[in-house]
Amino acid sequence: GAGVSQSPSNKVTEKGKDVELRCDPISGHTALYWYRQSLGQGLEFLIYFQGNSAPDKSGLPSDRFSAERTGGSVSTLTIQRTQQEDSAVYLCAAQEPSGSLTGELFFGEGSRLTVL
């Protein structure tokens, strides 16, 4: 597709359950980010994948959070044993290859997670 696709767009889960959020980035965009945005708040960095380099996981808030990127394309963010404070919109962004003119991030529409 032409843009970054995220699924599901909305997810309601019970506290303690595991959730998986998926990001399908733009073909050829070598860098991929996950950010979290709580209601009315900023863009909190979670994890950064850049080509074949080891991912930068420095923003993951706890060991309940993990992410992988298969084949340099699709990425999955997994949250285990969800807590109410995990409720937020999770945004995925793809970035043009290093050396591109703009370095623009293309954001998906986000996955809204609600933990009851």
Add this chain to the structure above:
Amino acid sequence: QQPVQSPQAVILREGEDAVINCSSSKALYSVHWYRQKHGEAPVFLMILLKGGEQKGHDKISASFNEKKQQSSLYLTASQLSYSGTYFCGLSLNRDDKIIFGKGTRLHILP
């Protein structure tokens, strides 16, 4: 590494000018500016690389002062469509991650 943005919020009348500032405690490689409208994904405005350049398109421009580790976004003769939250993002090195500030909410009144 998180940048500090100021002000946190601005209310303007259509046609007025605004300046949003972004500062870092560390030396920067690049500064990225995005605008997010309510309920939508952030949209790219511009990127500035170290070298102190100024960029702009339409009536939105930005500067990057490498020595002061600061960037400013200038909105001239603001339009209703400029309303939204503006985020600056910083990267310390080429290929390094982009960390965003907490945002500046801009509201334009007719």
